[in-house]
Amino acid sequence: MDAQGRGRADNIDPADQWVLNPNTGDYELRLNPSAGQSAVPGPRRSPQRPTGRRGQTGQSRQNGRSREEQDSREVPGQRRRRAPQPEPPGRRRSRPKKKSRAKKALLWTGGTMAFVMVAAAGGVYLYLRHLDGNINTTDVVGAKNGFSKDEAFNILIIGTDKRTGKGNEGYGDKNSVGHADTNILLHVAKDRSNATALSIPRDLVVDIPACQVRQKDGSLTTISGTPDQRFNTSLGQEGRDAGCTMATVKAVTGITPDHFMMADFNAVKTLSTAVGGVDVCVAKPVNDPDSHLKLPKGHSVVEGEQALAFLRTRHSFGNQGDLDRIKVQQQFLGSLARKMSSGDTLTSPTKLTSLAEAATKALTVDKGIGSLSHLKDIALELKKVPPKNISFITTPVIDNPADGVVHKTVIVNPTTAPQVFSMIKDDVSLTETKKKEKAAEQAKLKGPKSAASDVRVDIYNGSETVGAAQQTLTWLQNNEGVTKSTQLGNAAKAAKTTLEYAPDQADQARRLADIMGLPASALKPGKSEKNDQGLPAMILTLGGDFKGAGTPIAAPSKAPDNVEKSTADKTVCAK
Numbered sequence: 001m002d003a004q005g006r007g008r009a010d011n012i013d014p015a016d017q018w019v020l021n022p023n024t025g026d027y028e029l030r031l032n033p034s035a036g037q038s039a040v041p042g043p044r045r046s047p048q049r050p051t052g053r054r055g056q057t058g059q060s061r062q063n064g065r066s067r068e069e070q071d072s073r074e075v076p077g078q079r080r081r082r083a084p085q086p087e088p089p090g091r092r093r094s095r096p097k098k099k100s101r102a103k104k105a106l107l108w109t110g111g112t113m114a115f116v117m118v119a120a121a122g123g124v125y126l127y128l129r130h131l132d133g134n135i136n137t138t139d140v141v142g143a144k145n146g147f148s149k150d151e152a153f154n155i156l157i158i159g160t161d162k163r164t165g166k167g168n169e170g171y172g173d174k175n176s177v178g179h180a181d182t183n184i185l186l187h188v189a190k191d192r193s194n195a196t197a198l199s200i201p202r203d204l205v206v207d208i209p210a211c212q213v214r215q216k217d218g219s220l221t222t223i224s225g226t227p228d229q230r231f232n233t234s235l236g237q238e239g240r241d242a243g244c245t246m247a248t249v250k251a252v253t254g255i256t257p258d259h260f261m262m263a264d265f266n267a268v269k270t271l272s273t274a275v276g277g278v279d280v281c282v283a284k285p286v287n288d289p290d291s292h293l294k295l296p297k298g299h300s301v302v303e304g305e306q307a308l309a310f311l312r313t314r315h316s317f318g319n320q321g322d323l324d325r326i327k328v329q330q331q332f333l334g335s336l337a338r339k340m341s342s343g344d345t346l347t348s349p350t351k352l353t354s355l356a357e358a359a360t361k362a363l364t365v366d367k368g369i370g371s372l373s374h375l376k377d378i379a380l381e382l383k384k385v386p387p388k389n390i391s392f393i394t395t396p397v398i399d400n401p402a403d404g405v406v407h408k409t410v411i412v413n414p415t416t417a418p419q420v421f422s423m424i425k426d427d428v429s430l431t432e433t434k435k436k437e438k439a440a441e442q443a444k445l446k447g448p449k450s451a452a453s454d455v456r457v458d459i460y461n462g463s464e465t466v467g468a469a470q471q472t473l474t475w476l477q478n479n480e481g482v483t484k485s486t487q488l489g490n491a492a493k494a495a496k497t498t499l500e501y502a503p504d505q506a507d508q509a510r511r512l513a514d515i516m517g518l519p520a521s522a523l524k525p526g527k528s529e530k531n532d533q534g535l536p537a538m539i540l541t542l543g544g545d546f547k548g549a550g551t552p553i554a555a556p557s558k559a560p561d562n563v564e565k566s567t568a569d570k571t572v573c574a575k
Contacts, residue, residue, distance in 0.1 A: 134360035137370030140243030194429035267362030272307035426555030462494035517552025
Protein backbone atom coordinates (compact mmCIF):
# COMPACT_ATOMS: atom_id res chain seq x y z
CA MET A 1 0.00 0.00 0.00
CA ASP A 2 1.33 3.46 -0.84
CA ALA A 3 1.58 6.45 1.49
CA GLN A 4 -1.75 7.91 0.49
CA GLY A 5 -3.48 4.55 0.88
CA ARG A 6 -2.15 4.16 4.40
CA GLY A 7 -3.36 7.61 5.34
CA ARG A 8 -6.89 6.94 4.21
CA ALA A 9 -7.03 3.56 5.94
CA ASP A 10 -6.28 5.07 9.35
CA ASN A 11 -8.30 8.22 8.74
CA ILE A 12 -5.02 10.21 8.64
CA ASP A 13 -4.48 13.34 6.60
CA PRO A 14 -1.87 12.34 3.93
CA ALA A 15 -0.28 15.75 4.15
CA ASP A 16 0.68 15.04 7.76
CA GLN A 17 2.63 11.97 6.74
CA TRP A 18 5.51 14.23 5.64
CA VAL A 19 7.66 15.87 8.31
CA LEU A 20 10.72 18.08 8.14
CA ASN A 21 13.95 16.39 9.20
CA PRO A 22 15.96 19.12 11.01
CA ASN A 23 19.24 17.34 10.33
CA THR A 24 18.83 17.29 6.56
CA GLY A 25 16.34 20.08 5.91
CA ASP A 26 14.29 17.68 3.75
CA TYR A 27 10.76 16.39 4.15
CA GLU A 28 10.60 12.67 4.90
CA LEU A 29 7.73 10.17 4.80
CA ARG A 30 6.30 9.31 8.24
CA LEU A 31 4.08 6.20 8.50
CA ASN A 32 2.11 4.64 11.34
CA PRO A 33 4.42 3.22 14.04
CA SER A 34 2.87 -0.18 13.50
CA ALA A 35 4.53 -0.25 10.13
CA GLY A 36 7.88 -0.70 11.81
CA GLN A 37 9.48 2.42 10.46
CA SER A 38 12.73 3.67 11.94
CA ALA A 39 12.53 6.76 14.11
CA VAL A 40 13.18 10.18 12.67
CA PRO A 41 13.56 13.43 14.54
CA GLY A 42 10.34 15.31 15.14
CA PRO A 43 9.50 18.47 13.27
CA ARG A 44 10.58 21.83 14.60
CA ARG A 45 7.76 23.64 16.40
CA SER A 46 7.36 26.64 18.58
CA PRO A 47 8.08 25.87 22.28
CA GLN A 48 4.51 26.89 23.17
CA ARG A 49 1.89 26.35 20.58
CA PRO A 50 -1.88 26.48 21.15
CA THR A 51 -3.29 23.09 20.44
CA GLY A 52 -6.97 23.92 20.54
CA ARG A 53 -7.51 21.36 23.36
CA ARG A 54 -8.90 22.59 26.67
CA GLY A 55 -6.76 22.02 29.78
CA GLN A 56 -3.49 21.47 27.93
CA THR A 57 -0.69 23.98 27.94
CA GLY A 58 2.66 24.21 26.24
CA GLN A 59 4.19 22.76 29.46
CA SER A 60 2.08 19.62 29.56
CA ARG A 61 2.46 19.11 25.80
CA GLN A 62 5.61 19.57 23.85
CA ASN A 63 5.40 20.24 20.12
CA GLY A 64 1.75 19.14 20.11
CA ARG A 65 2.38 15.81 21.92
CA SER A 66 1.87 14.60 25.49
CA ARG A 67 4.96 13.57 27.44
CA GLU A 68 3.57 10.04 27.60
CA GLU A 69 3.31 9.95 23.83
CA GLN A 70 6.81 11.37 23.52
CA ASP A 71 8.25 8.66 25.75
CA SER A 72 6.38 5.85 24.04
CA ARG A 73 7.68 6.63 20.54
CA GLU A 74 10.29 8.65 18.77
CA VAL A 75 8.22 9.37 15.68
CA PRO A 76 5.62 12.15 16.01
CA GLY A 77 2.02 10.94 16.06
CA GLN A 78 -0.27 11.32 13.12
CA ARG A 79 -3.36 13.41 13.49
CA ARG A 80 -6.81 12.05 12.86
CA ARG A 81 -9.07 13.73 10.40
CA ARG A 82 -11.23 16.37 12.05
CA ALA A 83 -13.14 19.38 11.07
CA PRO A 84 -10.97 22.24 9.94
CA GLN A 85 -10.14 24.64 12.78
CA PRO A 86 -9.21 28.28 12.46
CA GLU A 87 -5.52 29.06 12.36
CA PRO A 88 -4.05 31.39 14.99
CA PRO A 89 -3.75 34.89 13.62
CA GLY A 90 -0.48 35.61 11.84
CA ARG A 91 0.47 31.94 11.61
CA ARG A 92 -0.03 29.36 8.89
CA ARG A 93 0.48 25.72 9.28
CA SER A 94 3.60 24.61 7.38
CA ARG A 95 2.78 21.95 4.79
CA PRO A 96 4.88 20.39 2.08
CA LYS A 97 4.54 22.25 -1.20
CA LYS A 98 2.80 20.30 -3.92
CA LYS A 99 4.09 20.39 -7.49
CA SER A 100 2.18 22.84 -9.61
CA ARG A 101 0.37 21.75 -12.74
CA ALA A 102 2.98 23.61 -14.77
CA LYS A 103 5.80 21.63 -13.18
CA LYS A 104 3.95 18.37 -13.71
CA ALA A 105 3.40 19.33 -17.33
CA LEU A 106 7.07 20.21 -17.67
CA LEU A 107 8.14 16.87 -16.28
CA TRP A 108 5.76 15.07 -18.61
CA THR A 109 6.90 17.15 -21.56
CA GLY A 110 10.55 16.53 -20.67
CA GLY A 111 9.98 12.80 -20.58
CA THR A 112 8.10 12.91 -23.84
CA MET A 113 10.84 15.01 -25.44
CA ALA A 114 13.50 12.56 -24.30
CA PHE A 115 11.51 9.76 -25.93
CA VAL A 116 11.10 11.79 -29.11
CA MET A 117 14.84 12.52 -29.21
CA VAL A 118 15.68 8.85 -28.85
CA ALA A 119 13.15 7.99 -31.53
CA ALA A 120 14.54 10.76 -33.77
CA ALA A 121 18.09 9.51 -33.28
CA GLY A 122 16.93 6.08 -34.33
CA GLY A 123 15.19 7.60 -37.31
CA VAL A 124 18.33 9.48 -38.34
CA TYR A 125 20.37 6.29 -38.02
CA LEU A 126 17.88 4.39 -40.18
CA TYR A 127 17.87 7.22 -42.71
CA LEU A 128 21.66 7.21 -42.90
CA ARG A 129 21.54 3.45 -43.41
CA HIS A 130 19.02 4.11 -46.16
CA LEU A 131 21.35 6.62 -47.84
CA ASP A 132 24.25 4.18 -47.52
CA GLY A 133 22.09 1.63 -49.29
CA ASN A 134 21.53 4.04 -52.18
CA ILE A 135 25.22 4.09 -53.13
CA ASN A 136 26.33 1.84 -55.97
CA THR A 137 29.90 0.55 -55.74
CA THR A 138 32.28 -1.22 -58.10
CA ASP A 139 35.41 -3.07 -57.07
CA VAL A 140 38.07 -1.84 -59.50
CA VAL A 141 41.79 -2.46 -59.70
CA GLY A 142 43.87 0.64 -58.93
CA ALA A 143 41.57 2.48 -56.53
CA LYS A 144 42.77 3.24 -53.00
CA ASN A 145 41.20 1.55 -50.02
CA GLY A 146 39.59 4.36 -48.02
CA PHE A 147 40.01 8.11 -47.99
CA SER A 148 42.59 10.21 -46.13
CA LYS A 149 41.72 13.74 -45.04
CA ASP A 150 45.40 14.64 -44.60
CA GLU A 151 46.60 14.16 -48.18
CA ALA A 152 46.11 15.59 -51.63
CA PHE A 153 43.66 13.47 -53.61
CA ASN A 154 42.65 12.85 -57.22
CA ILE A 155 39.12 11.76 -58.15
CA LEU A 156 38.18 10.86 -61.71
CA ILE A 157 34.61 11.98 -62.47
CA ILE A 158 33.08 10.08 -65.38
CA GLY A 159 29.83 10.85 -67.15
CA THR A 160 28.61 7.95 -69.27
CA ASP A 161 26.41 8.04 -72.36
CA LYS A 162 24.50 4.93 -71.37
CA ARG A 163 20.72 5.24 -71.68
CA THR A 164 19.77 4.24 -68.15
CA GLY A 165 16.74 5.64 -66.37
CA LYS A 166 13.31 6.76 -67.42
CA GLY A 167 13.08 9.39 -70.13
CA ASN A 168 16.62 8.96 -71.46
CA GLU A 169 15.80 6.99 -74.60
CA GLY A 170 16.51 9.98 -76.84
CA TYR A 171 19.98 10.72 -75.47
CA GLY A 172 23.37 9.36 -76.38
CA ASP A 173 24.18 6.34 -78.50
CA LYS A 174 21.27 3.91 -78.61
CA ASN A 175 23.54 0.88 -78.50
CA SER A 176 26.23 2.29 -76.22
CA VAL A 177 27.59 0.02 -73.52
CA GLY A 178 28.36 3.13 -71.51
CA HIS A 179 31.43 4.96 -72.78
CA ALA A 180 33.37 7.67 -70.93
CA ASP A 181 31.54 10.58 -72.53
CA THR A 182 32.58 13.28 -70.02
CA ASN A 183 35.82 13.00 -68.04
CA ILE A 184 37.13 15.34 -65.35
CA LEU A 185 40.14 14.61 -63.16
CA LEU A 186 39.63 16.57 -59.94
CA HIS A 187 42.81 17.28 -57.97
CA VAL A 188 42.46 18.78 -54.47
CA ALA A 189 45.65 20.19 -52.95
CA LYS A 190 47.03 18.79 -49.72
CA ASP A 191 46.63 22.10 -47.89
CA ARG A 192 43.13 22.61 -49.44
CA SER A 193 44.18 26.03 -50.72
CA ASN A 194 43.27 25.11 -54.30
CA ALA A 195 41.80 22.50 -56.61
CA THR A 196 42.07 21.80 -60.33
CA ALA A 197 39.43 20.17 -62.53
CA LEU A 198 41.15 18.84 -65.66
CA SER A 199 38.75 17.95 -68.49
CA ILE A 200 39.85 15.17 -70.83
CA PRO A 201 38.15 15.25 -74.27
CA ARG A 202 36.31 12.10 -75.21
CA ASP A 203 37.72 12.38 -78.77
CA LEU A 204 41.32 12.50 -77.56
CA VAL A 205 43.26 9.77 -79.36
CA VAL A 206 45.43 7.82 -76.92
CA ASP A 207 46.98 4.41 -76.39
CA ILE A 208 44.67 2.57 -74.01
CA PRO A 209 46.80 0.35 -71.74
CA ALA A 210 46.06 -3.22 -70.74
CA CYS A 211 43.99 -3.39 -67.56
CA GLN A 212 42.50 -5.90 -65.18
CA VAL A 213 38.76 -6.16 -64.51
CA ARG A 214 37.33 -7.95 -61.51
CA GLN A 215 34.56 -10.43 -62.33
CA LYS A 216 31.50 -11.21 -60.20
CA ASP A 217 33.18 -14.30 -58.73
CA GLY A 218 36.17 -12.19 -57.61
CA SER A 219 38.56 -13.39 -60.30
CA LEU A 220 40.54 -10.97 -62.48
CA THR A 221 40.44 -10.81 -66.26
CA THR A 222 43.12 -8.96 -68.24
CA ILE A 223 41.92 -6.88 -71.17
CA SER A 224 44.57 -6.16 -73.77
CA GLY A 225 45.57 -2.61 -74.55
CA THR A 226 44.77 -0.98 -77.88
CA PRO A 227 46.74 1.86 -79.52
CA ASP A 228 45.34 4.95 -81.21
CA GLN A 229 41.82 4.85 -79.78
CA ARG A 230 39.40 7.54 -78.64
CA PHE A 231 39.66 8.11 -74.92
CA ASN A 232 35.94 7.39 -74.39
CA THR A 233 36.45 3.71 -75.32
CA SER A 234 38.53 3.25 -72.15
CA LEU A 235 35.16 2.48 -70.48
CA GLY A 236 32.66 -0.09 -71.67
CA GLN A 237 34.49 -1.24 -74.78
CA GLU A 238 35.75 -4.85 -74.59
CA GLY A 239 34.31 -5.07 -71.07
CA ARG A 240 36.50 -2.32 -69.61
CA ASP A 241 35.41 -0.84 -66.26
CA ALA A 242 36.20 2.47 -64.56
CA GLY A 243 39.51 1.05 -63.34
CA CYS A 244 40.59 0.86 -67.00
CA THR A 245 39.67 4.52 -67.46
CA MET A 246 41.73 5.38 -64.37
CA ALA A 247 44.68 3.45 -65.84
CA THR A 248 44.31 5.34 -69.13
CA VAL A 249 44.36 8.70 -67.31
CA LYS A 250 47.61 7.72 -65.60
CA ALA A 251 49.15 6.61 -68.90
CA VAL A 252 48.22 9.88 -70.63
CA THR A 253 48.91 12.42 -67.86
CA GLY A 254 51.28 10.72 -65.42
CA ILE A 255 48.75 11.53 -62.65
CA THR A 256 47.37 8.63 -60.63
CA PRO A 257 43.62 8.81 -59.85
CA ASP A 258 42.88 7.64 -56.31
CA HIS A 259 39.15 7.07 -56.80
CA PHE A 260 36.38 7.46 -59.33
CA MET A 261 32.79 8.69 -59.33
CA MET A 262 30.55 7.78 -62.26
CA ALA A 263 27.20 9.32 -63.16
CA ASP A 264 24.68 8.79 -65.94
CA PHE A 265 22.10 11.11 -67.53
CA ASN A 266 19.79 10.80 -64.53
CA ALA A 267 22.44 12.19 -62.18
CA VAL A 268 22.43 15.55 -63.96
CA LYS A 269 18.65 15.75 -63.87
CA THR A 270 18.22 14.75 -60.23
CA LEU A 271 21.12 16.80 -58.81
CA SER A 272 20.13 19.97 -60.66
CA THR A 273 16.55 19.57 -59.48
CA ALA A 274 17.58 18.81 -55.89
CA VAL A 275 19.36 22.18 -55.53
CA GLY A 276 16.49 24.09 -57.08
CA GLY A 277 18.11 24.67 -60.46
CA VAL A 278 21.52 25.81 -61.69
CA ASP A 279 22.26 29.29 -63.03
CA VAL A 280 23.75 29.28 -66.55
CA CYS A 281 24.50 31.96 -69.12
CA VAL A 282 24.54 32.05 -72.93
CA ALA A 283 25.82 34.91 -75.06
CA LYS A 284 23.02 34.48 -77.61
CA PRO A 285 19.56 32.83 -77.74
CA VAL A 286 19.70 29.06 -78.16
CA ASN A 287 17.15 26.85 -79.90
CA ASP A 288 18.87 23.53 -80.56
CA PRO A 289 16.72 20.94 -82.36
CA ASP A 290 19.08 18.09 -81.50
CA SER A 291 19.30 18.57 -77.73
CA HIS A 292 15.95 20.42 -77.45
CA LEU A 293 17.63 23.21 -75.49
CA LYS A 294 15.77 26.52 -75.61
CA LEU A 295 17.26 29.45 -73.72
CA PRO A 296 17.05 33.24 -74.08
CA LYS A 297 20.19 35.35 -74.19
CA GLY A 298 21.74 35.98 -70.77
CA HIS A 299 21.18 34.15 -67.48
CA SER A 300 18.70 31.31 -66.97
CA VAL A 301 18.08 28.67 -64.33
CA VAL A 302 17.99 25.11 -65.66
CA GLU A 303 17.09 21.85 -63.99
CA GLY A 304 16.02 18.35 -64.94
CA GLU A 305 15.72 17.79 -68.68
CA GLN A 306 16.86 21.33 -69.53
CA ALA A 307 20.00 20.91 -67.42
CA LEU A 308 20.86 17.71 -69.26
CA ALA A 309 20.14 19.36 -72.61
CA PHE A 310 22.45 22.25 -71.68
CA LEU A 311 25.32 19.85 -70.99
CA ARG A 312 24.78 17.80 -74.15
CA THR A 313 24.44 20.71 -76.56
CA ARG A 314 27.39 21.32 -78.85
CA HIS A 315 25.95 22.43 -82.20
CA SER A 316 24.94 25.80 -80.72
CA PHE A 317 28.30 26.74 -79.19
CA GLY A 318 31.69 27.66 -80.65
CA ASN A 319 32.87 25.45 -83.45
CA GLN A 320 30.16 22.90 -82.65
CA GLY A 321 32.72 20.40 -81.37
CA ASP A 322 33.48 18.56 -78.16
CA LEU A 323 36.02 21.14 -76.94
CA ASP A 324 33.43 23.93 -76.81
CA ARG A 325 30.94 21.64 -75.14
CA ILE A 326 33.56 21.02 -72.45
CA LYS A 327 33.61 24.76 -71.71
CA VAL A 328 29.84 24.69 -71.24
CA GLN A 329 30.17 21.71 -68.89
CA GLN A 330 32.80 23.55 -66.86
CA GLN A 331 30.52 26.57 -66.54
CA PHE A 332 27.67 24.33 -65.34
CA LEU A 333 29.85 22.50 -62.78
CA GLY A 334 31.21 25.77 -61.39
CA SER A 335 27.67 27.11 -60.97
CA LEU A 336 26.49 23.82 -59.41
CA ALA A 337 29.40 23.96 -56.93
CA ARG A 338 28.42 27.50 -55.92
CA LYS A 339 24.80 26.49 -55.51
CA MET A 340 25.55 23.39 -53.46
CA SER A 341 27.77 25.35 -51.05
CA SER A 342 25.44 28.35 -50.80
CA GLY A 343 23.65 29.26 -47.58
CA ASP A 344 20.33 28.81 -49.36
CA THR A 345 21.08 25.13 -49.89
CA LEU A 346 22.97 24.37 -46.68
CA THR A 347 20.30 25.92 -44.43
CA SER A 348 17.35 24.21 -46.13
CA PRO A 349 16.57 20.78 -44.64
CA THR A 350 14.34 20.01 -47.64
CA LYS A 351 17.09 20.80 -50.15
CA LEU A 352 19.74 18.97 -48.13
CA THR A 353 17.56 15.87 -47.91
CA SER A 354 16.77 16.00 -51.63
CA LEU A 355 20.44 16.55 -52.42
CA ALA A 356 21.53 13.63 -50.24
CA GLU A 357 18.96 11.34 -51.86
CA ALA A 358 19.86 12.49 -55.37
CA ALA A 359 23.64 12.32 -54.88
CA THR A 360 23.66 8.87 -53.32
CA LYS A 361 21.30 7.43 -55.93
CA ALA A 362 23.02 9.09 -58.89
CA LEU A 363 26.60 8.00 -58.25
CA THR A 364 28.54 4.81 -58.76
CA VAL A 365 31.87 4.89 -56.90
CA ASP A 366 34.75 2.55 -56.13
CA LYS A 367 34.55 0.47 -52.97
CA GLY A 368 37.26 2.54 -51.32
CA ILE A 369 34.85 5.46 -50.90
CA GLY A 370 31.60 3.50 -51.13
CA SER A 371 30.01 4.75 -47.91
CA LEU A 372 28.12 7.84 -46.84
CA SER A 373 30.86 8.61 -44.32
CA HIS A 374 33.59 8.72 -46.99
CA LEU A 375 31.49 10.76 -49.40
CA LYS A 376 30.72 13.22 -46.61
CA ASP A 377 34.43 13.54 -45.81
CA ILE A 378 35.26 14.23 -49.47
CA ALA A 379 32.55 16.89 -49.69
CA LEU A 380 33.73 18.60 -46.50
CA GLU A 381 37.35 18.61 -47.67
CA LEU A 382 36.39 20.06 -51.04
CA LYS A 383 34.27 22.70 -49.31
CA LYS A 384 37.45 24.05 -47.67
CA VAL A 385 38.76 25.18 -51.07
CA PRO A 386 37.80 28.80 -51.94
CA PRO A 387 35.76 28.87 -55.19
CA LYS A 388 38.16 31.46 -56.61
CA ASN A 389 40.93 28.86 -56.37
CA ILE A 390 39.02 26.03 -58.06
CA SER A 391 40.37 26.04 -61.62
CA PHE A 392 38.75 24.45 -64.66
CA ILE A 393 41.13 23.61 -67.49
CA THR A 394 41.00 21.39 -70.56
CA THR A 395 43.87 19.09 -71.51
CA PRO A 396 45.96 21.05 -74.03
CA VAL A 397 45.46 19.41 -77.43
CA ILE A 398 46.10 19.88 -81.12
CA ASP A 399 44.24 18.53 -84.15
CA ASN A 400 45.08 14.95 -84.99
CA PRO A 401 47.18 15.02 -88.19
CA ALA A 402 45.96 11.51 -89.03
CA ASP A 403 42.43 12.87 -89.64
CA GLY A 404 43.42 14.67 -92.81
CA VAL A 405 41.32 17.63 -93.97
CA VAL A 406 38.28 16.95 -91.74
CA HIS A 407 39.30 17.21 -88.09
CA LYS A 408 37.39 14.70 -85.97
CA THR A 409 39.83 13.88 -83.19
CA VAL A 410 42.65 15.52 -81.21
CA ILE A 411 45.94 14.47 -79.63
CA VAL A 412 47.83 15.75 -76.58
CA ASN A 413 49.79 18.94 -77.24
CA PRO A 414 53.40 17.85 -76.63
CA THR A 415 54.53 21.42 -75.92
CA THR A 416 52.06 22.69 -73.32
CA ALA A 417 50.34 19.62 -71.86
CA PRO A 418 53.36 18.25 -69.92
CA GLN A 419 53.63 21.54 -68.01
CA VAL A 420 49.97 21.37 -66.96
CA PHE A 421 50.23 17.71 -65.98
CA SER A 422 53.38 18.43 -63.97
CA MET A 423 51.72 21.22 -61.99
CA ILE A 424 48.79 19.00 -61.03
CA LYS A 425 51.00 16.04 -60.18
CA ASP A 426 53.27 18.19 -58.00
CA ASP A 427 50.35 19.89 -56.24
CA VAL A 428 50.95 23.35 -57.72
CA SER A 429 47.96 25.67 -58.00
CA LEU A 430 46.89 27.05 -61.37
CA THR A 431 45.61 30.16 -59.57
CA GLU A 432 47.38 32.75 -57.46
CA THR A 433 47.31 31.68 -53.81
CA LYS A 434 48.84 33.16 -50.71
CA LYS A 435 50.90 30.03 -50.17
CA LYS A 436 54.56 31.01 -50.08
CA GLU A 437 57.62 28.96 -49.32
CA LYS A 438 59.35 29.98 -46.12
CA ALA A 439 62.23 32.43 -46.49
CA ALA A 440 64.56 30.00 -44.74
CA GLU A 441 63.75 27.35 -47.35
CA GLN A 442 64.40 29.69 -50.25
CA ALA A 443 67.65 30.86 -48.66
CA LYS A 444 69.21 27.47 -49.43
CA LEU A 445 69.24 28.40 -53.13
CA LYS A 446 70.87 31.77 -52.54
CA GLY A 447 74.62 32.24 -52.35
CA PRO A 448 77.75 31.45 -54.37
CA LYS A 449 77.78 28.44 -56.68
CA SER A 450 80.78 26.26 -57.45
CA ALA A 451 81.87 25.39 -60.97
CA ALA A 452 80.12 22.38 -62.50
CA SER A 453 83.45 20.58 -62.71
CA ASP A 454 83.82 20.84 -58.92
CA VAL A 455 80.46 19.17 -58.15
CA ARG A 456 81.05 15.72 -56.68
CA VAL A 457 77.84 13.64 -56.40
CA ASP A 458 76.70 10.00 -56.09
CA ILE A 459 73.43 9.29 -57.92
CA TYR A 460 70.79 6.75 -56.78
CA ASN A 461 67.50 5.79 -58.45
CA GLY A 462 64.47 5.86 -56.15
CA SER A 463 62.02 6.55 -58.98
CA GLU A 464 59.75 4.24 -60.99
CA THR A 465 61.86 4.87 -64.13
CA VAL A 466 64.24 2.03 -64.89
CA GLY A 467 67.79 3.29 -65.55
CA ALA A 468 67.06 6.83 -64.33
CA ALA A 469 70.38 7.07 -62.44
CA GLN A 470 72.40 6.08 -65.50
CA GLN A 471 70.43 8.47 -67.76
CA THR A 472 71.09 11.32 -65.34
CA LEU A 473 74.79 10.46 -65.01
CA THR A 474 75.26 10.45 -68.80
CA TRP A 475 73.44 13.77 -69.20
CA LEU A 476 75.34 15.48 -66.35
CA GLN A 477 78.76 14.37 -67.61
CA ASN A 478 78.21 14.88 -71.34
CA ASN A 479 75.94 17.91 -71.38
CA GLU A 480 76.55 19.81 -68.15
CA GLY A 481 80.23 19.19 -67.34
CA VAL A 482 79.60 17.48 -63.98
CA THR A 483 82.45 15.01 -64.50
CA LYS A 484 82.92 14.03 -60.85
CA SER A 485 79.60 12.16 -60.72
CA THR A 486 78.90 8.46 -60.16
CA GLN A 487 75.74 6.36 -60.35
CA LEU A 488 75.33 3.70 -57.66
CA GLY A 489 72.16 1.89 -58.71
CA ASN A 490 68.80 1.67 -57.00
CA ALA A 491 67.65 3.05 -53.66
CA ALA A 492 64.39 2.69 -51.74
CA LYS A 493 61.42 4.19 -53.57
CA ALA A 494 61.03 7.90 -52.88
CA ALA A 495 58.17 10.23 -53.75
CA LYS A 496 60.42 13.26 -54.18
CA THR A 497 63.98 13.82 -55.38
CA THR A 498 66.42 14.84 -52.63
CA LEU A 499 70.01 16.12 -52.46
CA GLU A 500 71.89 15.56 -49.21
CA TYR A 501 75.13 17.42 -48.56
CA ALA A 502 77.55 18.55 -45.85
CA PRO A 503 77.63 22.24 -44.84
CA ASP A 504 80.90 22.85 -46.70
CA GLN A 505 79.28 21.54 -49.91
CA ALA A 506 76.50 24.15 -50.04
CA ASP A 507 78.03 25.87 -53.10
CA GLN A 508 78.11 22.54 -54.94
CA ALA A 509 74.50 21.85 -53.95
CA ARG A 510 73.35 25.23 -55.31
CA ARG A 511 75.13 24.57 -58.62
CA LEU A 512 73.57 21.11 -59.04
CA ALA A 513 70.14 22.49 -58.05
CA ASP A 514 70.52 25.14 -60.74
CA ILE A 515 71.51 22.57 -63.37
CA MET A 516 68.74 20.08 -62.55
CA GLY A 517 65.99 22.53 -61.64
CA LEU A 518 65.71 21.25 -58.07
CA PRO A 519 63.27 23.05 -55.76
CA ALA A 520 64.54 24.42 -52.45
CA SER A 521 62.62 21.70 -50.61
CA ALA A 522 64.81 19.05 -52.27
CA LEU A 523 67.99 20.36 -50.62
CA LYS A 524 68.76 18.54 -47.35
CA PRO A 525 71.83 19.95 -45.59
CA GLY A 526 73.38 17.54 -43.12
CA LYS A 527 75.88 14.94 -44.26
CA SER A 528 77.63 13.51 -47.30
CA GLU A 529 79.25 10.15 -48.02
CA LYS A 530 82.66 8.93 -49.22
CA ASN A 531 82.86 8.02 -52.89
CA ASP A 532 85.03 5.28 -54.43
CA GLN A 533 88.08 7.48 -54.09
CA GLY A 534 87.40 8.20 -50.43
CA LEU A 535 86.38 11.79 -51.16
CA PRO A 536 83.21 13.43 -49.77
CA ALA A 537 80.35 13.29 -52.26
CA MET A 538 76.79 14.63 -52.15
CA ILE A 539 73.91 12.12 -52.30
CA LEU A 540 71.34 12.63 -55.08
CA THR A 541 68.31 10.30 -54.86
CA LEU A 542 65.93 10.55 -57.80
CA GLY A 543 62.28 10.27 -56.75
CA GLY A 544 58.83 9.94 -58.21
CA ASP A 545 59.01 13.49 -59.55
CA PHE A 546 61.80 12.48 -61.96
CA LYS A 547 60.53 13.07 -65.50
CA GLY A 548 63.66 12.39 -67.49
CA ALA A 549 67.29 13.46 -67.71
CA GLY A 550 67.46 17.14 -68.56
CA THR A 551 63.84 17.86 -67.52
CA PRO A 552 63.63 20.18 -64.48
CA ILE A 553 62.59 18.37 -61.30
CA ALA A 554 60.69 21.37 -59.91
CA ALA A 555 57.17 21.82 -61.24
CA PRO A 556 56.37 24.97 -63.21
CA SER A 557 55.01 27.81 -61.09
CA LYS A 558 52.24 28.75 -63.53
CA ALA A 559 50.31 27.32 -66.46
CA PRO A 560 51.32 28.17 -70.04
CA ASP A 561 49.99 31.52 -71.21
CA ASN A 562 48.09 30.09 -74.17
CA VAL A 563 46.08 27.59 -72.08
CA GLU A 564 42.53 28.69 -71.27
CA LYS A 565 41.25 28.27 -67.75
CA SER A 566 38.33 29.49 -65.65
CA THR A 567 37.50 29.49 -61.94
CA ALA A 568 34.42 28.37 -60.02
CA ASP A 569 33.66 31.82 -58.61
CA LYS A 570 32.93 33.37 -62.02
CA THR A 571 30.29 32.80 -64.67
CA VAL A 572 31.40 32.95 -68.30
CA CYS A 573 28.56 33.06 -70.83
CA ALA A 574 28.74 30.29 -73.43
CA LYS A 575 29.29 31.64 -76.95
